Amino acid sequence: xxxxxEPAERHTLSLLVDNEPGVLARIVxxxxxxxxxxxSLTVSEVSHDSRRSRITVVTTGAPMIIEQIKSQLDRLVPVxxxxxxxxxxxxxxxxxxxxxxxxxxxxxxxxxxxxxxxRARTVDTTLESFVFEITGKPDKIDQFVSLLEPLGLxxxxxxxxxxxxxxPEPM
Amino acid sequence: xxxxxxxxxxxxQALIDQGxxxxxxxxxxxxxxxxxxxxHQNQVRHVLVRHEQGAVHxxxxxxxxxxxxxxxxxxxxxxxxxxxxxxTDALLDSIPxxxxxxxxxxxxIGSDAFQECDTVGITRPCTKHNxxxxxxxxxxxxxxxxxYVAQSGRPGPVVVDIPKDVQFAKGMYVGPENIQHRTYQPxxxxxxxxxxxAVELMAGAKRPIFYTGGGVINSGPEASRLLREFAxxxxxxxxxxxxxxxxxxxxxxxxxxxxGMHGTYEANMAMHDCDVMVCVGARFDDRITxxxxxxxxxxxxxxxxxxxxxxxxxxxxxxxxxxxxxxVIEDILTVWCSMKAEPDRQALAGWWRQIDGWRxxxxxxxxPGDRIIKPQQAVKALYNAVKDKDVYITTEVGQHQMxxxxxxxxxxxxxxxxxxxxxxxGYGLPAAIGVQVAHPGSLVIDIAGEASIQMxxxxxxxxxxxxxxxxxxxxxxxxxxMVRQWQDLLHGGRYSHSYSESLPDFVKLAEAYxxxxxxxxxxxxxxxxxxxxxxxxxxxxxDCIVDQKENCLPMIPSGKPHNEMILPDHxxxxxxxxxxEGKMLV
Numbered sequence: 001x002x003x004x005x006e007p008a009e010r011h012t013l014s015l016l017v018d019n020e021p022g023v024l025a026r027i028v029x030x031x032x033x034x035x036x037x038x039x040s041l042t043v044s045e046v047s048h049d050s051r052r053s054r055i056t057v058v059t060t061g062a063p064m065i066i067e068q069i070k071s072q073l074d075r076l077v078p079v080x081x082x083x084x085x086x087x088x089x090x091x092x093x094x095x096x097x098x099x100x101x102x103x104x105x106x107x108x109x110x111x112x113x114x115x116x117x118x119r120a121r122t123v124d125t126t127l128e129s130f131v132f133e134i135t136g137k138p139d140k141i142d143q144f145v146s147l148l149e150p151l152g153l154x155x156x157x158x159x160x161x162x163x164x165x166x167x168p169e170p171m
Numbered sequence: 172x173x174x175x176x177x178x179x180x181x182x183x184q185a186l187i188d189q190g191x192x193x194x195x196x197x198x199x200x201x202x203x204x205x206x207x208x209x210x211h212q213n214q215v216r217h218v219l220v221r222h223e224q225g226a227v228h229x230x231x232x233x234x235x236x237x238x239x240x241x242x243x244x245x246x247x248x249x250x251x252x253x254x255x256x257x258x259t260d261a262l263l264d265s266i267p268x269x270x271x272x273x274x275x276x277x278x279x280i281g282s283d284a285f286q287e288c289d290t291v292g293i294t295r296p297c298t299k300h301n302x303x304x305x306x307x308x309x310x311x312x313x314x315x316x317x318x319y320v321a322q323s324g325r326p327g328p329v330v331v332d333i334p335k336d337v338q339f340a341k342g343m344y345v346g347p348e349n350i351q352h353r354t355y356q357p358x359x360x361x362x363x364x365x366x367x368x369a370v371e372l373m374a375g376a377k378r379p380i381f382y383t384g385g386g387v388i389n390s391g392p393e394a395s396r397l398l399r400e401f402a403x404x405x406x407x408x409x410x411x412x413x414x415x416x417x418x419x420x421x422x423x424x425x426x427x428x429x430x431g432m433h434g435t436y437e438a439n440m441a442m443h444d445c446d447v448m449v450c451v452g453a454r455f456d457d458r459i460t461x462x463x464x465x466x467x468x469x470x471x472x473x474x475x476x477x478x479x480x481x482x483x484x485x486x487x488x489x490x491x492x493x494x495x496x497x498x499v500i501e502d503i504l505t506v507w508c509s510m511k512a513e514p515d516r517q518a519l520a521g522w523w524r525q526i527d528g529w530r531x532x533x534x535x536x537x538x539p540g541d542r543i544i545k546p547q548q549a550v551k552a553l554y555n556a557v558k559d560k561d562v563y564i565t566t567e568v569g570q571h572q573m574x575x576x577x578x579x580x581x582x583x584x585x586x587x588x589x590x591x592x593x594x595x596x597g598y599g600l601p602a603a604i605g606v607q608v609a610h611p612g613s614l615v616i617d618i619a620g621e622a623s624i625q626m627x628x629x630x631x632x633x634x635x636x637x638x639x640x641x642x643x644x645x646x647x648x649x650x651x652x653m654v655r656q657w658q659d660l661l662h663g664g665r666y667s668h669s670y671s672e673s674l675p676d677f678v679k680l681a682e683a684y685x686x687x688x689x690x691x692x693x694x695x696x697x698x699x700x701x702x703x704x705x706x707x708x709x710x711x712x713x714d715c716i717v718d719q720k721e722n723c724l725p726m727i728p729s730g731k732p733h734n735e736m737i738l739p740d741h742x743x744x745x746x747x748x749x750x751x752e753g754k755m756l757v
Contacts, residue, residue: 018353018354021303022291022292022295022303025292025295026295029295029296030296033296064483064487067483068480068483068484071478071479071480071482072480074479074480075478075479075480076300077299077300077320077354077355078354079354080354
């Protein structure tokens with residue numbers, strides 16, 4: 001049992017893995033089996049030739065737990081690399097969200113104004129609804145969603161965080 | 172070598188090319204093609220088990236006593252699910268096993284077909300890695316990779332799930348020489364800078380200790396030899412976990428005995444009071460540490476382990492060295508000699524005086540019975556009777572396991588197989604059979620309890636069929652003794668379902684299988700009865716009737732630190748030893 005006194009930290013991890021059946025189940029199973037948190041998870045193939053996928057996991061835990069998570073992930077046979085972007089520092093984090101708002105009259109105009117100031121795009125329009133597309137850091141999206149809440153927010157679909165380090169070097 | 176053959180033939184060819192001589196298995200619908208391919212060759216001998224759990228434990232015993240990979244072959248569905256306990260056992264104790272499972276044909280996967288289960292899904296968390304082979308042209312590569320993964324780095328079990336149509340399909344076989352794993356390349360050599368720091372720290376130690384574990388055994392006999400060399404060079408005391416027994420000779424003066432919950436007083440006190448702890452291939456398991464926030468509070472800790480996830484998992488480490496024990500100790504020895512490092516002889520003499528004081532408490536002492544056999548007395552008598560022989564010991568799980576660890580002494584590695592991490596009752600008999608297959612001329616004894624032995628007893632039939640003369644030495648106290656002991660400790664002596672009701676007549680049972688049964692309840696006749704067992708050529712089930720009330724001591728009660736052990740001269744301390752918080756722990 002690690003000391004509970006250490007406060008939890010939020011870390012963004014980037015994993016390069018073989019895109020083979022079951023690899024995501026291995027990673028998700030590791031988190032659930034060992035009681036770690038997943039705040040956000042994104043996965044997609046990034047190299048079709050070498051069949052590599054990149055997974056971005058955002059997790060929270062005490063420093064000792066974060067260290068455990070990284071070494072446990074690194075131990076999985078199809079995992080090539082584990083990089084802690086939070087430790088590397090200043091990484092870019094982006095998330096995309098599609099947000100549906102329903103309303104008429106003044107509420108509708110207000111929603112459009114807010115969308116505009118957040119540089120969200122309107123990707124679907126009916127006489128009584130909009131779907132906005134917004135890209136940004138997770139907290140920007142949080143803020144956008146909370147502003148739309150009183151204006152007829154219907155549903156939200158978020159991709160989860162994709163992240164990459166700054167500068168010329170790869171992970 | 173590239174050759175066209177069927178999937179089933181590829182499996183056999185891969186086993187042959189990997190140098191496999193023995194495998195343990197049980198046929199069924201989804202592996203019949205592999206059994207047919209086996210029929211056409213003579214290089215790999217198959218041991219037919221009676222239950223798939225037994226097959227995996229046999230493979231574990233085979234692997235641990237020989238240093239080779241244990242191989243298992245079972246069918247789909249129940250064949251695979253029955254193997255799960257053994258696979259988990261092998262994962263927790265880091266034993267290299269390759270388990271081949273049959274699967275329903277590819278087009279039926281997901282249809283709830285007869286004897287279908289999601290084998291890779293079920294075994295994902297209990298294997299080091301697993302594969303479902305959907306294309307026969309991947310099969311040879313996967314087979315070779317499975318052997319590589321099972322025995323490289325920290326060893327573990329690997330499952331290869333092969334649908335029946337893939338076993339029939341034809342494809343190109345490739346030999347192991349053409350296979351290199353793309354990503355999995357564990358690091359063997361330790362970081363030289365860390366090794367230099369470790370040597371400096373060790374050389375300046377006033378109260379050092381080596382805390383060694385199963386990693387030393389897994390690293391091979393050379394690792395044990397190097398550990399001995401380094402320990403003698405320094406004169407530092409050595410203790411070991413349950414899994415590491417035999418890596419350091421028990422007859423040596425520097426040996427403190429096993430540490431942990433049922434370890435010796437001197438080992439635990441030395442761990443608590445040391446100033447430099449050198450952990451070699453062990454993982455600070457909860458049986459070892461006791462209360463973590465009071466674990467060895469004043470020491471600087473060095474941890475040598477091949478698995479980075481073992482570092483800082485439970486205990487904060489000051490100098491981690493990632494690498495294989497053999498390579499790391501070798502480098503430590505080189506650096507130690509080149510730096511002309513010398514231990515602090517004066518401080519060390521004082522440390523040994525303190526340790527000898529703890530030793531004088533004689534924490535493993537017991538009163539031998541003259542009317543009833545004490546379980547410790549039985550293990551001791553067995554040890555004295557066989558210690559000069561070429562002997563391998565396995566155990567089941569419970570009090571008898573701890574008494575065996577305390578009172579049977581090992582001089583060499585790979586001689587002691589026990590289920591440490593998972594604590595699997597039923598491990599000992601099949602493990603003994605696996606050991607006997609690897610060492611047909613040696614004496615193999617399963618030290619058992621009357622409850623555990625009934626969990627895989629059916630394998631006695633396997634022992635008879637294959638002329639494997641294993642000896643089963645049952646300490647029969649008519650209780651699930653460790654459960655009873657904990658009910659004494661935690662639940663006011665209310666023995667809820669821990670009495671071994673309706674026990675079979677073990678002598679008749681052995682005879683029913685075609686083996687020999689011996690019963691002994693008289694201390695005066697014990698040595699003679701053990702001799703009779705040893706003089707018997709075939710398998711023997713020895714029913715040793717022992718004291719029902721004996722508790723396994725010394726003991727660190729759960730939730731307590733190392734320096735609050737209960738010793739056999741004050742057993743009454745057991746009564747209120749465990750706090751409310753400690754009761755939550757296992």
